Amino acid sequence: MEEVNLVSEGLKFMVLGMGTVFMFLILMVVILNFQAKIINKYFPEKPKAVKSPSKKKSVNDDEVVAAITAAIMKFRS
């Protein structure tokens, strides 16, 4: 086998490798942006149903507890 110049091989690997990584992730960014547009346009998330006012107090308590818990979890993680 003929002598391989390791450095020039390494440089070729670098070009191919970084090229592929960037291409993959740029493609991903493009697709994700596109996907987000489509989804938010045609399948928007339904706004949370408003609870009946009769249970207002307890519901509010639940929501407050949920919000605080979520905030704590987010802060801790």
Added chain:
Amino acid sequence: MKKLLLVIASLTFIFSLNLSATPHSSEAPQAPVVEKEYESKTMGELIVSFYETTGLNAFLNPKEGATNAHGEELTIFQQTGGRIMMILITLLLFYLAIAKGFEPLLLIPIGFGGLLANIPLANIIGPGGFIGELYNAGIANELFPILIFMGVGAMTDFGPLLANPKTALLGAAAQFGIFGTLVGAVALSQYTDIFSFTLQQASAISIIGGADGPTSIFIANKLAPDLMGAIAVAAYSYMALVPIIQPPIMRALTTVKERKIRMSQLRHVTQLEKIIFPLTILMLSLLILPESSPLIGALTFGNFIRESKVAERLNDVMQNAMINMVTIFLGLAVGSKLAAEKFLVPETLAIIALGLIAFSVGTATGVLMAKLMNKFSKHPVNPLIGSAGVSAVPMAARVSNSEGMKADRTNMLLMHAMGPNVAGVIGSAVAAGVLLSIFK
């Protein structure tokens, strides 16, 4: 930083002692199993023969030509001083894990595996020994790294990436650590006598710059199985040392003003986007790089289970029981490569040095890319989140956050840094796939 220097200095010292140690021959012993008939022994003989089976005797009277669990001959040094040094190194790992809190979940199993691997005569790491069997069951066939990736997928919320996809470019830039080090390593192999790695070995070593333990093991096993132990230990140690290695580099490359940059609030991501995301990634990897689809496939499977929200029990097992169990097995099996005759070789020193370079270069290019994006982007980008582009989830993102808070106590960068952080996982899996496809 002091601790890191101490570790490197002590390792350097150990290797300089052992550079002259000759490589072991691979001649297997020919010992036909003959059942011995029991003969009556006097009490004295019993005591003497018992003493010969003790570890004390093995340390004090090393035998020329003694073999390890794999039937390879050991030098006198490997049987005595080398083992004692390795035991001291494992104790150092315990100290770092327990007193300093560096990745204790990984360093303790790895360290204990290393401790068990250096027990003379017991052959725990050979065929039939329990760690040897764990190694064959999960590392030799790359099963454990894949299972870990599944668990990582189930634990990872890709929401921050979906909310701001362009931060994925930071995860791509940080992979330069891998390829830059690859070129450096082969250049040094070609033009100097410091070490001589083949292209395969250099590739396996530089993947440490991806800061991803499972990926490193996966690649090392395919391209350079002999170097696996040192590569895995270096990769996990540097992941543990992220809070020490990264901040000086980040501070050197940014100004205080840049570190104070506030990033705009992330938009809300709908559940449908999160469910479709793993499938999108899998399709992309399937089209572009099937070679990396074992890793990406497992990652996306775990994430799909998580985001589907209807398989909560499976999700729970993946992100808790399964990944924890596999971590124990993987740690012990990797630790078996800390046996003196495997670890105390000159290459290990080069791997540790190159790994550190790969890691630092990756951090630096991530930060530089973030600075570049800040110049050209409509929304401000804090350069500190660039360093999270090396994987090491979620440690690297936490480091970005804490550095940001040092500059401005109210500036929370954590969620912004999670985007490049999880993109880094995908990026290093892609880089791994490219390297595999080259040597196919």
